[in-house]
Amino acid sequence: MPPPLLRLSDISKSFGGVEALKPFSLELEAGTVLGLVGENGAGKSTLIKLLSGLHRPDGGQIALAGRPCSFGSPKEALDAGIATIQQELEYASHLTVAENLLLGETWPRTFFGGVNWRSLYAEAEQRLRDFGIELPVRSLMSRLTAAEKQEVAIAGALARRARLLILDEPTASLSEPEVARLLTHLKRLRDQGVTLIYVSHRLDEIFEITDRIAVLRDGELVATHETKQVSAGQIVHDMVGRPLEQVYPRTRSGQTGEVLLQLDGLTRAGMFEDVSLSVRAGEIVGLAGLVGAGRSELARAVYGLYATDRGTVRICGRQWPLSGPDRALRRGLVYIPEERKRQGLVLDHSLGSSLSIGLRDSLSRLGVIRPRREQVKVQEMISRYDIRATGPEQLIGTLSGGNQQKALLARWLERDPQVIILDEPTRGVDVGAKAEIHAVIDRLAAAGKAVLFISSDLPEVLGMSDRVLVMNRGTIETELRGERMTEHNVMLAASGLDIE
Amino acid sequence: MRFISQIASNQRVNRLLLVLAVELFLFAPVCGVQFSSFGAFQSSFASLISDLLAQAAPMIVLSVGMTLVLMTGGIDLSIGAMVALIAAVMARIDVDYALWSTAVPIGLLCGLALGFFNGTLIARLDVPPIIATLGTLFLFRGFCEILLEGQEYGQFLDVPSYRWFGTPSGGLLLVGVILGLGGLWFSFSRVRRELLMLGGNRVAARYAGIPVFRRIVQVYTLMGGLAFVAAVCLTARNGSVSASSFSGMELQVIVAVVLGGTRVEGGNGSLVGSAIGVLMIAVLAEGLRGASMFHSDLLPFKIQYLEYVLMGGLLIWGVWMNRQVGGQDASH
Numbered sequence: 137m138p139p140p141l142l143r144l145s146d147i148s149k150s151f152g153g154v155e156a157l158k159p160f161s162l163e164l165e166a167g168t169v170l171g172l173v174g175e176n177g178a179g180k181s182t183l184i185k186l187l188s189g190l191h192r193p194d195g196g197q198i199a200l201a202g203r204p205c206s207f208g209s210p211k212e213a214l215d216a217g218i219a220t221i222q223q224e225l226e227y228a229s230h231l232t233v234a235e236n237l238l239l240g241e242t243w244p245r246t247f248f249g250g251v252n253w254r255s256l257y258a259e260a261e262q263r264l265r266d267f268g269i270e271l272p273v274r275s276l277m278s279r280l281t282a283a284e285k286q287e288v289a290i291a292g293a294l295a296r297r298a299r300l301l302i303l304d305e306p307t308a309s310l311s312e313p314e315v316a317r318l319l320t321h322l323k324r325l326r327d328q329g330v331t332l333i334y335v336s337h338r339l340d341e342i343f344e345i346t347d348r349i350a351v352l353r354d355g356e357l358v359a360t361h362e363t364k365q366v367s368a369g370q371i372v373h374d375m376v377g378r379p380l381e382q383v384y385p386r387t388r389s390g391q392t393g394e395v396l397l398q399l400d401g402l403t404r405a406g407m408f409e410d411v412s413l414s415v416r417a418g419e420i421v422g423l424a425g426l427v428g429a430g431r432s433e434l435a436r437a438v439y440g441l442y443a444t445d446r447g448t449v450r451i452c453g454r455q456w457p458l459s460g461p462d463r464a465l466r467r468g469l470v471y472i473p474e475e476r477k478r479q480g481l482v483l484d485h486s487l488g489s490s491l492s493i494g495l496r497d498s499l500s501r502l503g504v505i506r507p508r509r510e511q512v513k514v515q516e517m518i519s520r521y522d523i524r525a526t527g528p529e530q531l532i533g534t535l536s537g538g539n540q541q542k543a544l545l546a547r548w549l550e551r552d553p554q555v556i557i558l559d560e561p562t563r564g565v566d567v568g569a570k571a572e573i574h575a576v577i578d579r580l581a582a583a584g585k586a587v588l589f590i591s592s593d594l595p596e597v598l599g600m601s602d603r604v605l606v607m608n609r610g611t612i613e614t615e616l617r618g619e620r621m622t623e624h625n626v627m628l629a630a631s632g633l634d635i636e
Numbered sequence: 637m638r639f640i641s642q643i644a645s646n647q648r649v650n651r652l653l654l655v656l657a658v659e660l661f662l663f664a665p666v667c668g669v670q671f672s673s674f675g676a677f678q679s680s681f682a683s684l685i686s687d688l689l690a691q692a693a694p695m696i697v698l699s700v701g702m703t704l705v706l707m708t709g710g711i712d713l714s715i716g717a718m719v720a721l722i723a724a725v726m727a728r729i730d731v732d733y734a735l736w737s738t739a740v741p742i743g744l745l746c747g748l749a750l751g752f753f754n755g756t757l758i759a760r761l762d763v764p765p766i767i768a769t770l771g772t773l774f775l776f777r778g779f780c781e782i783l784l785e786g787q788e789y790g791q792f793l794d795v796p797s798y799r800w801f802g803t804p805s806g807g808l809l810l811v812g813v814i815l816g817l818g819g820l821w822f823s824f825s826r827v828r829r830e831l832l833m834l835g836g837n838r839v840a841a842r843y844a845g846i847p848v849f850r851r852i853v854q855v856y857t858l859m860g861g862l863a864f865v866a867a868v869c870l871t872a873r874n875g876s877v878s879a880s881s882f883s884g885m886e887l888q889v890i891v892a893v894v895l896g897g898t899r900v901e902g903g904n905g906s907l908v909g910s911a912i913g914v915l916m917i918a919v920l921a922e923g924l925r926g927a928s929m930f931h932s933d934l935l936p937f938k939i940q941y942l943e944y945v946l947m948g949g950l951l952i953w954g955v956w957m958n959r960q961v962g963g964q965d966a967s968h
Contacts, residue, residue: 441842461845471843479843482836482903493833493844500826507824 139202141166141331142187142300147196149182156182159196160357162350166201166299169322169332171346171363173339175375175594175627178352180335184304187333188220189213200300219293223305225285229278234260236277237292267291268321283314287321294330301325302333307341308428319345337426339368339631351375368633369624376594376623384599385575388582392602393417394453396586397469397555399438402447407433408610411447415555415586420577422601423590425630430610431590432474435557439471440464452554466497468554472544472561474590476537480544483533487525487543488514490532494547513550521546522572538569545576556580557588562596574600594623608632648897648958652912659916663923684922686804692918693807694719694869697814698889699896699910701859706893708855709835709902710758710765714750715863716885717776722747722867723877724780727789735795744864750776751860755853773886781879790876802873810865811911819907831855835902891947892917895954913954920946 142164149157157179164170174180185191187198189207197204200216207213210220227236237260244252244259260273269287277285286306293301303322307315322345326332336342342349343363350360351374359374397415402408408430415421423431437444440460449456451467458464464471473479481490492499492510499510514528521542525535532540541561549556558577562570577600581587591597597604603617606629613629616622625635667684670676698715705712725746729739750772757768792798800806822828834841834848842848871877894900895916896909921943928939 439843460847461843462847465845473843478837478839480840482833482840484903485832485836489829489832493829496826496829503826504821504824505826505829 138166139199140164141201143197143199143202145197145199147186147193147198149186149191149194155355157186157193158356161196162357162360164300164331164333166331167326167329168347169326169334169345171342171349172333172335172352173337173342173349173371173375174352175592178375179355180352181304182355183352184220184302184333184335187213187218187300187302189218214293214296214298217297217299218302219296219298219300220302221286221289221293221304221306223308225289227277227285227289229276231277232274233271233277233280233288234273237263237273237288237295239292263295264288264291267294268324281314282309283311283318286310286318290321294325298330300331300333302335304335305337306334307336307338315341337631339371339633342371343368368628368631372624372627372631376627384596385571385578387578388418388420390418390602392419393584395450396452397438397588398450400448400450402434402437402444402449404433404437404442404444406610407437407442408607411610411612413605413612415588417554417584417586418581419603420581420587420589420601422597422604423588423607424592424594424597424604424626425607425613427592429607429630431607432559434607435471435559435588435590436473438464438557439469441471465551465553468552469557470548470551470553470555471557472548472559474559474563476540476544481532481540484531486528487518487523487530487532487535488528490543491517491528491547491550495550498551517546517550521549521576536566536569538565538572541565541573542569542576545573549576549580553585555586555588557590559590560592561589562591562593594626598623598626606630649906649908649912651957652896652909652916656912656916656919659919659923663919663926667922667926688915688918688922689811690802690804690807690873691922692914693811694866695885695889695892695914695918696811696911697862697866697869698885699893699914700815700819700907701855701862702889702893703896703898703905703907703910704831704855705765705859706890706898706900707831707835707902707905708852709838710852710855711769711890711900712754712856712859713766713769713886714754714772714776715859715866715889716882716887717773717780718747718750718860718863719867719870719885720780720877720879720881720883721750721776721783722864723871723881724783724789724879726867726871727791727877728783735791735798740868743867744861747860747862747864747867748857749860751857751863752853754860755856758856759849759852777879777883784877784879786879788876788878790871790874792871793875798868798872800872801868802870806872807869810869814862814865815907815911822907827851832903832905835904837903888917888947889914891951895951897958899958916950917947920950 140163144162146159146161147157148159172180172183186193189210189212192206199205200218205216207216228239234257238256244255246252257273264271264273267287267290269291271280271284271288280288290301306318310318319341322332334342334346346363348360349363349366349371351358351371353375361370394417395414396417399411399413402411411434413421425431433442436442437458438449440458440463444458449458451469456467477483491514492505495513496505499505499513518525518528523539523542523546525539532543535543545561562573565573577587577589589597589601598621603615604621604626605615606613606626608630609632613632614635616625628635664681664684668680669684670680702712702715722743726739726743729742754769754772757763758765801810830841830846830851833844834846834851838848870882892913893910896906896911896913898905898910924940924943
């Protein structure tokens with residue numbers, strides 16, 4: 137019996153003391169499709185990076201067709217026959233399809249030493265035809281649709297004799313018919329003997345195409361199942377089952393007041409569709425869903441950063457025409473963005489000026505910031521939100537992630553807004569800061585504010601919220617309250633499956 | 637007072653002032669400053685300083701605008717051409733004695749409009765600042781040539797009291813109002829904070845509710861207004877304008893501002909530093925001019941030709957020095 141195409145024995149990887157992958161073993165037979173599932177941060181991307189040569193494992197061994205191998209670079213992995221189609225495709229958008237397909241290879245030459253374009257295009261066309269698609273090879277890569285770009289990438293990988301093809305969230309930016317087309321292609325490849333690892337959040341696709349499913353959770357391989365013998369419920373259970381229960385603060389009474397934020401049929405084509413929701417005073421409403429479900433886009437649109445196509449928003453009962461963040465702030469709505477370094481802070485500005493920028497209107501008179509008042513206010517904010525820094529002069533970029541996040545919260549919450557939209561407020565912060573941020577959010581609701589809480593951390597969003605809305609592909613799939621607020625149900629709804 | 641103590645505690649400004657003082661000390665003897673008696677020193681030094689001031693005033697005015705532009709992460713290459721075009725428009729409105737009531741207001745409007753045009757190109761049409769203003773540099777020069785038809789125009793000096801803007805006291809007043817009062821207001825203003833954030837991280841500025849587009853348009857429009865003030869100053873000294881007047885001025889202003897410690901990438905900037913930068917260049921130019929008059933036989937070429945060489949060296953050295961002092965908070 138021939139050795140399995142891929143054998144991982146006890147491979148592990150940690151980053152700076154954090155175990156991204158705990159030692160595990162896995163085998164993959166040639167010509168089969170393995171589905172790889174897990175929540176955000178479960179270790180899927182780390183595993184892909186090990187296989188594609190971006191990282192080296194700390195321990196254990198990767199064997200390809202029985203031969204142990206070690207990849208120092210993506211090129212070495214590719215040469216060994218492992219090709220990875222990343223979620224964010226990399227290509228030269230200003231070159232033609234043909235040039236992209238043959239990038240890095242020796243191009244056919246003419247007698248005079250120039251490029252023999254005719255045979256280059258012919259070769260490219262041949263490669264696409266081998267894969268079973270027809271595309272204009274002379275057109276620029278940037279003109280193709282997302283699906284076509286992906287097909288070019290796959291065709292390119294196959295032309296380099298890839299034996300193992302890894303697809304990382306290949307359908308994240310595809311429409312339904314494009315997904316169906318991709319799956320058809322992949323099934324044909326499998327029948328031709330190519331081995332596939334298919335990574336996706338979307339369980340329906342996983343069930344359609346895979347032979348086996350491996351579930352990762354918190355860096356551990358918790359289970360592998362034969363696809364035919366397992367239910368979606370079991371997979372979701374494996375993905376979320378968590379031994380540790382965390383305690384979430386709840387000082388708020390649970391009594392809710394009038395509706396402070398109301399969305400009716402809000403739509404922006406391609407981002408979110410017909411979203412209606414309301415948040416009352418004193419209430420924390422969780423917004424759960426997979427990455428790319430349209431939660432952040434929705435939040436930013438409500439904040440006035442994007443125009444919308446249809447629908448209305450009311451803040452504190454008044455119609456809100458979405459006319460820009462400066463107006464939103466004056467109306468009493470704040471949005472605390474998910475990427476604090478890119479969307480929130482100027483890293484080489486001081487903590488003090490990073491805090492006071494949020495209060496620039498109330499701190500100034502005749503357009504002049506009053507220095508004494510600013511100083512007092514900044515000190516107040518630093519102690520109230522327990523921001524640990526050497527002083528207001530310290531550069532914000534030199535603070536820890538948790539303290540940066542607390543500073544960002546302080547900047548906006550000090551305005552005393554009525555409606556607060558938090559987008560992944562605890563991403564990348566340590567456990568201590570996380571608990572402090574949870575306490576701050578709870579106090580907001582206790583003080584009668586309306587909080588819309590976006591988080592991909594399931595226990596957190598369930599533990600913090602009074603009720604949870606689950607988004608999937610731009611629409612609100614369902615609302616969960618009380619008993620039904622379980623990780624299981626959230627994952628089912630987020631993957632577009634029916635709740636049991 | 638807080639303002640003064642803030643400046644005095646600024647290491648970068650102190651260092652620039654020191655360099656300026658050394659420069660003055662080195663060049664003073666060749667610029668006709670006499671050391672024979674205290675009285676002679678006093679009067680000759682005072683006349684050197686007032687000469688310098690009159691000469692540097694329009695550049696300081698322009699450097700104020702350029703500092704703001706660089707703060708937002710932009711650049712304005714068109715200001716030399718803009719000054720010339722404003723001067724040309726004022727020169728072509730041919731009503732000598734009515735200049736104050738006709739040509740001058742029209743010049744101001746023209747300056748604001750040209751700046752607004754730059755700002756709109758950059759903010760609304762999203763053309764990179766360096767390209768947009770390179771384009772308008774050629775545009776404005778072209779309009780100059782059309783307006784002036786290759787001739788030199790000038791009735792500025794015939795206008796009563798126009799000349800005053802080219803004198804040391806006129807220059808002092810303009811610099812005092814624009815850099816002194818305007819700069820003082822600006823250094824404490826909310827707008828400065830907004831511009832700093834905008835230049836440091838445009839995405840974050842948008843998320844923080846700063847009206848990014850409006851601020852950018854405002855900054856370039858202000859630059860246009862200041863170009864008008866500089867045009868008044870310069871024509872009050874030269875008395876005339878031709879299609880090629882003031883070319884290369886934008887680069888000198890940028891050199892001065894960068895020398896003064898403003899970061900080209902945006903996100904910080906110092907008006908006082910920029911003014912000192914302008915003075916450093918003015919002293920250099922004046923010193924070389926003096927040296928060429930008094931010691932013309934020292935070198936095989938005209939000593940004035942050294943101006944660009946020294947300016948280039950000064951710029952590279954200045955930027956290097958700023959990097960060394962850098963790493964401090966950019967927003968204070």
